[in-house]
Amino acid sequence: MDIGASDDDGTRNRPLSVWKERDSIGGRAVDALVMILDGPGCTWSKKVGCTMCGYNNNVDRNAVSEKELLMQVEYAMDRYESEPYIKIFTSGSFLDPNEIPKDAQISIISKIGDAAPSSRVLVESRPEFIEDKQLAALRRFVADLEVAIGLESSSDIIRARYIRKGFTYSQYAEGADLIIDSGCLLKTYLLLKPPLLGEWGSMEDAKNSIADIRDSFPGSRISVNPMNIQTNTHVERLFAAGLYRPPWLWSLVDVLRQSKKETGKDIHLMSSPTAGGKRRGAHNCGKCDDVVLSGIGEFSITNDVADLPAPQSCCYGKWESLLMSSRVDPLSADRT
Numbered sequence: 446m447d448i449g450a451s452d453d454d455g456t457r458n459r460p461l462s463v464w465k466e467r468d469s470i471g472g473r474a475v476d477a478l479v480m481i482l483d484g485p486g487c488t489w490s491k492k493v494g495c496t497m498c499g500y501n502n503n504v505d506r507n508a509v510s511e512k513e514l515l516m517q518v519e520y521a522m523d524r525y526e527s528e529p530y531i532k533i534f535t536s537g538s539f540l541d542p543n544e545i546p547k548d549a550q551i552s553i554i555s556k557i558g559d560a561a562p563s564s565r566v567l568v569e570s571r572p573e574f575i576e577d578k579q580l581a582a583l584r585r586f587v588a589d590l591e592v593a594i595g596l597e598s599s600s601d602i603i604r605a606r607y608i609r610k611g612f613t614y615s616q617y618a619e620g621a622d623l624i625i626d627s628g629c630l631l632k633t634y635l636l637l638k639p640p641l642l643g644e645w646g647s648m649e650d651a652k653n654s655i656a657d658i659r660d661s662f663p664g665s666r667i668s669v670n671p672m673n674i675q676t677n678t679h680v681e682r683l684f685a686a687g688l689y690r691p692p693w694l695w696s697l698v699d700v701l702r703q704s705k706k707e708t709g710k711d712i713h714l715m716s717s718p719t720a721g722g723k724r725r726g727a728h729n730c731g732k733c734d735d736v737v738l739s740g741i742g743e744f745s746i747t748n749d750v751a752d753l754p755a756p757q758s759c760c761y762g763k764w765e766s767l768l769m770s771s772r773v774d775p776l777s778a779d780r781t
């Protein structure tokens with residue numbers, strides 16, 4: 446439910462978007478208020494940019510004043526109805542002072558804390574911007590501050606070569622340690638099916654990454670984000686050339702099922718596939734997509750593998766045989 450939009454008059458007093466959605470905290474379904482702030486966007490995307498990211502295609506790169514940012518937050522919080530979870534996105538890193546100056550970060554979280562003192566607040570950041578002093582300063586205004594890092598893969602080779610993320614696992618681990626030591630909560634995003642890995646290789650990478658995070662940061666949350674094709678990206682060019690297919694939903698189900706069995710209660714796994722069931726997002730044959738997505742949504746709340754969908758006759762067998770081919774010829778399931 447989208448309940449807000451940016452100004453058309455050149456001012457930047459409104460967020461790019463505000464909506465409400467379902468999410469989970471501690472194994473129960475909760476309502477979440479989500480806002481995308483209208484800031485200058487990701488610094489990394491200006492320098493190099495990740496192969497799959499089109500978040501900054503239409504971003505106004507000019508800086509935004511603290512006053513404008515606070516007006517945006519006020520606009521979003523006017524729609525707050527005691528949701529236990531508030532998510533702040535910036536199409537970049539909330540903790541990057543080039544995007545949002547440190548004082549403005551504090552003013553924003555303090556404003557949200559005033560209106561929603563018992564809600565959990567999520568922000569996102571690349572690890573190089575995470576500092577313990579700033580986290581401690583932000584943490585005191587809200588009940589829980591959750592910081593999400595888009596690690597994408599625990600493999601430095603895959604992250605550098607296929608995603609172009611520009612930081613290492615040890616930088617991620619350093620940032621994650623600071624988050625936990627500051628009394629904040631860690632959430633990690635993993636990317637299912639970076640380009641050129643193939644269906645089988647990408648599932649192996651996701652499973653290995655979940656196991657690595659479980660070993661380093663038990664008790665944290667992981668969102669497995671299957672690739673969606675965003676405009677004007679390297680991945681879109683592969684897609685257009687018939688060399689890339691977003692992952693099958695069965696691949697996501699298998700990663701969640703196997704990893705949950707192995708990590709048990711150590712990790713809360715979730716997934717909310719952007720463009721799920723569509724050609725540009727994770728999809729199956731079209732007949733079973735809705736039921737499979739609904740099972741994934743239920744599992745993301747309960748973390749009970751019994752909630753994951755059972756194989757469906759329409760395309761499970763086809764997926765299994767494509768998967769086997771992609772073990773030998775990684776891109777065989779991608780070519781169209």
Ligand code: SF4
Binds near residue numbers: 490494498538595
């Ligand atoms: S994925 Fe994140 S770090 Fe990479 S370019 Fe996009 S916003 Fe920046």
Ligand SMILES: [Zn+2]
Binds near residue numbers: 730731734758759
């Ligand atoms: Zn199907």
